[in-house]
Amino acid sequence: MTLSDRLTPRGVTTRLVHGSLGAGEGDMRYLLPAASDAEWLPALRREVSPLDDLSALRRVSQILRDFRPDIVHTHMAKAGAIGRVAAARYNRSRAPGARARVVHTYHGHVLEGYFGPAKTALFVGIERLLARSTDALVAVSPAIRDELVRDHRIGVPAQYRVVPLGFDLSALAAIDDRARASARDRLAIPATAHVVSTVGRLTAIKQHQLFLETARLVANTDPAALFLIAGDGELRAALEQTARDFGLVDRVRFLGWRRDLETIYGATDVFLLTSRNEGTPVALIESLAAGVPGVSTDIGGVRDVLKDDLGAVAPFGHAEALAAAVAQFLGDAALRRAAGDRGRASVVARYGIDRLVDDMHTLYRELLG
Numbered sequence: 001m002t003l004s005d006r007l008t009p010r011g012v013t014t015r016l017v018h019g020s021l022g023a024g025e026g027d028m029r030y031l032l033p034a035a036s037d038a039e040w041l042p043a044l045r046r047e048v049s050p051l052d053d054l055s056a057l058r059r060v061s062q063i064l065r066d067f068r069p070d071i072v073h074t075h076m077a078k079a080g081a082i083g084r085v086a087a088a089r090y091n092r093s094r095a096p097g098a099r100a101r102v103v104h105t106y107h108g109h110v111l112e113g114y115f116g117p118a119k120t121a122l123f124v125g126i127e128r129l130l131a132r133s134t135d136a137l138v139a140v141s142p143a144i145r146d147e148l149v150r151d152h153r154i155g156v157p158a159q160y161r162v163v164p165l166g167f168d169l170s171a172l173a174a175i176d177d178r179a180r181a182s183a184r185d186r187l188a189i190p191a192t193a194h195v196v197s198t199v200g201r202l203t204a205i206k207q208h209q210l211f212l213e214t215a216r217l218v219a220n221t222d223p224a225a226l227f228l229i230a231g232d233g234e235l236r237a238a239l240e241q242t243a244r245d246f247g248l249v250d251r252v253r254f255l256g257w258r259r260d261l262e263t264i265y266g267a268t269d270v271f272l273l274t275s276r277n278e279g280t281p282v283a284l285i286e287s288l289a290a291g292v293p294g295v296s297t298d299i300g301g302v303r304d305v306l307k308d309d310l311g312a313v314a315p316f317g318h319a320e321a322l323a324a325a326v327a328q329f330l331g332d333a334a335l336r337r338a339a340g341d342r343g344r345a346s347v348v349a350r351y352g353i354d355r356l357v358d359d360m361h362t363l364y365r366e367l368l369g
Contacts, residue, residue: 013037015067017060019044019079039063044079053082060086064100065093071364073103077123080104081130088133101367104130105138106148107165108279108300124152131155135367138163140280141301161363164304165280166356169348172289175266183266187228194224194330197268199261199283200275202233209242210274210297210319216246217323222330227252230264265290269336270329273297276316281305285351288343293336295325310343 016038041059043052064086074083091099137159139145145162148154200206215227243252271287271294278300285305287294294311296302314321329336
């Protein structure tokens with residue numbers, strides 16, 4: 001059940017506007033229920049493109065004029081900027097009492113580790129300006145809120161609400177031993193293999209180079225270790241070459257984009273996240289929901305997810321510490337099982353779709369008075 005499905009019975013009509021997440025991902029409507037009122041804008045892409053960005057802004061502005069929303073809720077950096085500019089333009093054409101309330105969610109931010117100092121300063125300035133016309137700023141974790149307010153001075157504390165992400169985790173939570181055996185059959189993975197996986201775009205911020213460095217250390221001491229990388233991106237060719245250079249050709253599988261994430265997590269013993277920056281690490285939540293313990297770099301909102309001994313964290317860039325944590329889980333099936341069971345119960349309660357809908361419903365009603 002999606003957020004749109006849950007809110008509709010409460011008298012709310014929604015209109016979803018979305019673009020492409022990145023190269024190779026294209027139209028993402030397959031993620032939405034068939035009945036969703038959604039429009040895909042091909043011009044709304046991750047990359048900066050002035051002509052496409054202007055086209056997207058014009059279309060979003062037209063949608064707002066036609067739909068006349070009470071609330072405009074934006075997400076992500078590029079889409080959030082275009083959506084909030086369109087909302088500001090729309091509100092200037094409305095009477096004060098008829099303006100749309102504007103909400104923006106920071107799932108993370110691109111203000112650290114993505115760009116050089118000059119471009120980062122430019123984006124910080126844009127976010128500060130956009131915050132002035134935004135009624136509520138949502139951060140998916142306390143850590144992200146604190147970074148935005150304290151380090152980047154975006155908005156003021158009173159504007160912020162912390163609303164953790166929420167997902168339909170039912171399919172992942174249903175993975176049992178039989179499903180795990182079936183997943184390995186589908187991926188042609190031996191039952192005796194020790195499988196370490198990661199899921200995400202093959203881009204610099206995700207630091208798959210560190211994943212491969214960790215994999216090399218684990219593989220040196222565990223002949224049963226096998227590593228899965230699900231995702232694609234501009235760094236794939238370079239990462240495949242690194243795997244060859246490390247002598248891991250037969251130990252690392254690049255799976256590309258996959259829609260059957262239940263298969264990936266079902267076949268996994270330990271999930272390894274090596275990102276440089278994360279708001280709330282979605283893939284880590286998914287792996288825990290599947291009963292798979294996680295090991296991660298200690299960044300962003302990771303500790304909010306991996307609390308209460310649900311996994312292990314290590315300093316960013318410390319391949320030896322990551323490898324030691326992975327090896328500990330791989331070498332102790334009882335430890336893996338216990339951490340996985342705790343993780344599943346914890347994230348289903350904290351990041352389930354019902355909790356998210358209730359939180360957003362409360363925020364929307366507050367904004368509308």
